[in-house]
Amino acid sequence: MSDIHEAFFGLPQEVKFCKKCVISNQRPSSTVEFKNEKGEKKSVINFSDDGICSACIFQEEKETGIDWVSRDEQLRKLLSPFRSNDGSYDIIVPGSGGKDSAYTAHVLKYKYGMNPLTVTWAPHLYTDIGMKNFQEWMHTGGLDNILYTPNGKLHREMTRNAFHNLLHPFQPFIVGQRIIGPAMAKRFGVKLVMYGENQAEYGNAIEENSNPIMNMDFFSSEDPLEMKFGGVSMQEYINTGKYSIDDFAPYIAPKQQDLIDSGVEVHYLGYYLKWDPQECYYYAVENTGFEANPVRTEGTYSKYSSIDDKIDPFHYLTTLIKFGIGRCTYDAAQEVRNGKITREEAVYLVKKYDAEFPSKYLKEFLAYIETSEVDFHKILDAHRSPHIWKRNPDKSWSLRHEVE
């Protein structure tokens, strides 16, 4: 009897957990989302021969291998020529008012003397705490903002398709989120865009960390009609007759050459300043009126991370289904790396919370994507890779491998 079970999405056959943190080798790397289609092979986080993930390896470098004083100088040198002196905006900071963008925008304005315009790609469904923190970002943090809410009808349909076809409901959102920074920069005649941390910190190819600049592939396209949303191309949406190209205004990624011509540069602040998400929380509370979630966030132990969108929990549910790792694993892995909790504690927390079902907003999510609960579970189950999940005699599911 063979012990080999099929691995969906081209994921590594053997499931391994990092010896330092708790992430598994099934964790997908960042990808150009609008090229994401059904059946695509995923590229995943790298593990060294002694079982350490690339995010942990990078963390070591952050602690000892990087001269943060010189990085700070680099930041100042970068900002200096862009700094306006006539009251115009000189830097675009995309974000929702969560701890990371709260920190980024505030520190750029009040420590580094820039004049940021924050731009928000609206969450699908704002939570109460998310909306409150968003408002406080302006009112207490003292910042300007443009809230950009895309056509809800289209966004919902794309999210629905993304859930059904890719089990990745956040895919269309991520496309828009990456485009809005540079797109707004172009519209306002601002050249500099600054995101917070580089996703590479969490396990993309480690070389990406030595580059402060976001790869243009993430937010530019030569042929927008070929951009895919929920596995369906823009052209196909238009072909249904329900939408025209006008509806896709927010999603049309600028051409690379246009961006180059307008001098737009997209940087990560995490390259210049040593990133610690928990310290961003403290900073945000102390400076921008941020408040943690009043209750423990479902699926994890924490209260300060990713709390502004009711769809968030379902993003993490789908990572649990597809890759065997849920929100708690992501939070705990990050906190182990940043020295807040030990690996032993992380393992305990993951076992306690990772598989917690997000029931709080389930009804709203199902209504948003117009899917019945029965179909919802059918789709989840269809994406459970046999090498990660096993079906029990009572029809329930168990993970084959749990972190130890």
Next chain:
Amino acid sequence: MSKKRIIARIDVKNEFVIKGIHLEGLRKVGDPNELAKNYYESGIDEIIFMDAVAAYYDRNSLSHIIKKACDDVFVPITVGGGIRTVENIQTALNSGADKVAINTQSVKDPSFITHASKTFGSQCIVASIDAKCIGDRKWEVYVDNGREPTGLDVIEWAKKLELLGAGEIMLTSIDYEGTKKGFDLQLNKAVIEAVSIPVIASGGAGKTSDITELMVESNVDAAAVASLFHYDLVTISEVKLGLSAEGIKVRM
């Protein structure tokens, strides 16, 4: 009139003192025994050690810290966080604690407070309430270190805890704690008026005048302070002098 007490609240995770905001965050700010000794030598009236992560890990593990503290600290010590059984209380007292603070378990099983206070004496049992504002003059009781709502009204729950046999109440405002913006006066007053046992206000002190205001405006018995002392914003003498100047009686 009894003298008011100034208490240092030390939240501990493993071997570190941590300080969060809204009962969230694990920023390390020092060594528990060092801080306790400093505070004792600077004239603190009492010390409360809270195991900040007992709720996460279903354990409580401050015994070694308390034992060491008893070598250097000769003021009352309270231990809280993960006190769930009579054995937990016995262990804490055997390690040298004078009182235990109980929150989550008292909600899960209110008879635990009665049983504990009959076994050890009510003066040993501090009922700890974490309160979150949910409306005008309405607060909800939270458990698991400020993570899980219970649906209980804070004022009604405080009254019940007194009847169950608690000797004191430690009242923490989740909204104000860690913010250094002052105490939640409304909350503290409401609870103080509802019970006849001593109340310790916890959460929000950012400067001496916050504590003075609390003690002038309410009949609170004690103020538990963390950020103010951990971040060295003010010394214990400065606080006591400030209170004295306003006519509040404290041990000098």
Next chain:
Amino acid sequence: MINIAVIDYGLGNTKSITSALEKSGVRVSLTNVRDDILLCDGVILPGVGAFSHAMDRLISQKLDGLIREFVGTGKPLLGICLGMQMLFEQSTEFGVAKGLCLVPGQVQRLERCDGSAEKLPHVSWSGISTKRTSDWNGTILESIDSDEDMYFVHSYYAKPANSSDVLSLSRYADLEFCSTVKHNNIYGCQYHPEKSAVAGLRVINNFVTICKG
């Protein structure tokens, strides 16, 4: 080096008492063994909780007779908090419970009026005072300032039958109650000297000095 026994009957914060005694340079044993106790230079009776419960424990371990026997040797005994209350004849907590009857007097509840600013239990740093500090010479309160604050946590207080046994007074609401008692070689502190910082440690040190004889 002198030996001091702290009575071990399962109640009271013995860790702090033993730490404080060790700081005074004595050999401390936490014990309920007859011979160990009788041979010591001084004995401390700790106590926290309910009077009748504590008395039951002493009696069931035959420690009540032992304590009386020790007192009979003339060597010093110090009762702390409930330990002090148990020295007396009886307490009205949960009905009437009999004490060790080593000091004439009884134990009763502190009175609190509804709406009063005072709370029960009395948990507070409060001053211990006397009309003449010279009365404190040669006692456990030697060189303590009058009105020095000590840490109190109690709902009951002792009323010695003889005013000559009252060594210090403290205040709760309108009541002045006996906070330190001295009856021949027996001392009692309603407050916790082991929890009263430097002043409290001085009280313990004084007791040690008296034990040295």
